[in-house]
Amino acid sequence: GAGVSQSPRYKVAKRGQDVALRCDPISGHVSLFWYQQALGQGPEFLTYFQNEAQLDKSGLPSDRFFAERPEGSVSTLKIQRTQQEDSAVYLCASSPTGSSNEQYFGPGTRLTVT
């Protein structure tokens, strides 16, 4: 079956532009996580949804970052007024339960801010 997909796979944005990153989780998966992975680092938690409810957004680095999952399926991570420090790979993962013990990761979106 289809895994987690993310689009676009690569995004180049000029500093100050807004970007929207999409995640299509595995169908029926309850939980959805967003992570930021800087070059040479492990993924860092950004935010967590259970169905359409955003239960935790403590990892979002600033109020320029916003995530939504309005129908409990597809999720969008939006970054407003991008800065160079936002350059990273943004990973989405979904899980069939409310736990993160078995996460399925997408391939990521590589964002480069110039």
Next chain:
Amino acid sequence: AQSVTQLGSHVSVSEGALVLLRCNYSSSVPPYLFWYVQYPNQGLQLLLKYTTGATLVKGINGFEAEFKKSETSFHLTKPSAHMSDAAEYFCAVKESGGSYIPTFGRGTSLIVHP
């Protein structure tokens, strides 16, 4: 608070040799522990996990890891390396008891020489 330390950003082995990737963790409550593998331009894939029960955990592709509470370690091993094992490996820890936010290590790049 939880944290993960992966010793060695790069590990180089010959094909057929033992693979040992080190992971030490810190957790204020009993931990859940995970190893993920990431191939180039792909998302993370779960190799194995320890939650409760047997401390020696077997995963996919011939990998295994042993949870040693006294050493706060969860090292990943494989008896005989294959060329296809070359990838980035991430150790992660999550506090048991309902936490859903894992903390990842910085990753270890496994290089396999013919």
